[in-house]
Amino acid sequence: MSFDIAVTLQRGHVRMTYEFAAGPGLTALFGPSGAGKTSLLDAVAGLVRPIEGRIAVSGATLFDRAQRINLRPEKRRCGYVFQDLRLFPHRCVRDNLLFGWKRVSPDERWLGIDVALNLLGIGHLLDRMPATLSGGEAQRVAIGRALLSAPRFLLMDEPLASVDADRREEILRLIERIRDELSLPILYVSHDRAEVERLAQQIIPVEPAHSAA
Numbered sequence: 001m002s003f004d005i006a007v008t009l010q011r012g013h014v015r016m017t018y019e020f021a022a023g024p025g026l027t028a029l030f031g032p033s034g035a036g037k038t039s040l041l042d043a044v045a046g047l048v049r050p051i052e053g054r055i056a057v058s059g060a061t062l063f064d065r066a067q068r069i070n071l072r073p074e075k076r077r078c079g080y081v082f083q084d085l086r087l088f089p090h091r092c093v094r095d096n097l098l099f100g101w102k103r104v105s106p107d108e109r110w111l112g113i114d115v116a117l118n119l120l121g122i123g124h125l126l127d128r129m130p131a132t133l134s135g136g137e138a139q140r141v142a143i144g145r146a147l148l149s150a151p152r153f154l155l156m157d158e159p160l161a162s163v164d165a166d167r168r169e170e171i172l173r174l175i176e177r178i179r180d181e182l183s184l185p186i187l188y189v190s191h192d193r194a195e196v197e198r199l200a201q202q203i204i205p206v207e208p209a210h211s212a213a
């Protein structure tokens, strides 16, 4: 299994439960705004602590309340492409890309910088600051930063949200290449049915939170 998840999260007064086991490739969490898709990505990344349950990725347990396992985010080896990207605004594209790269040991890196620049088509942007990038360029840099941190899996939160309609196809093709060429498990959030039907091997419906605490 790539993602093996059975957890309960508490956000404010809302309690959300998720249970699924996903195979390889791209798994889409699909549901309306506020249903709890981002909260689950945050829990898999280790940014939100579940109140109950277990999270395993590719056989490695990241969280297990019963066994008192809760790996720190930096130990989870996860590449997280945030919905709002969160590029470091005061660092140029090169330094954004190298941020995670510098923090993993060379024997754990599986993607070369030149290969990444070529895959993402961002070699000409290295000296630019994030504020000067278009939505599509910034999205590609954010994906590059995640991939260069040598992740074992990828979390992508609405990666088309800040992309112009005419750049959408370009980013969709890029995500397909990442899915097909890098053989990295991907947990992907979207509320767009056509998008998830095109990209996902498996679609997990996320319903709006049902129970109040």
Ligand SMILES: Nc1ncnc2c1ncn2[C@@H]1O[C@H](COP(=O)(O)OP(=O)(O)OP(=O)(O)O)[C@@H](O)[C@H]1O
Pocket: 011, 012, 013, 014, 031, 032, 033, 034, 035, 036, 037, 038, 039, 040, 191, 209
């Ligand atoms: N930090 C927080 N404190 C309190 N409640 C929160 C917090 N973050 C999220 N929530 C609540 O948890 C629920 C799920 O939110 P979440 O952002 O995970 O949904 P989502 O499906 O990703 O929505 P969207 O597509 O709008 O990003 C919502 O009811 C939201 O109001």
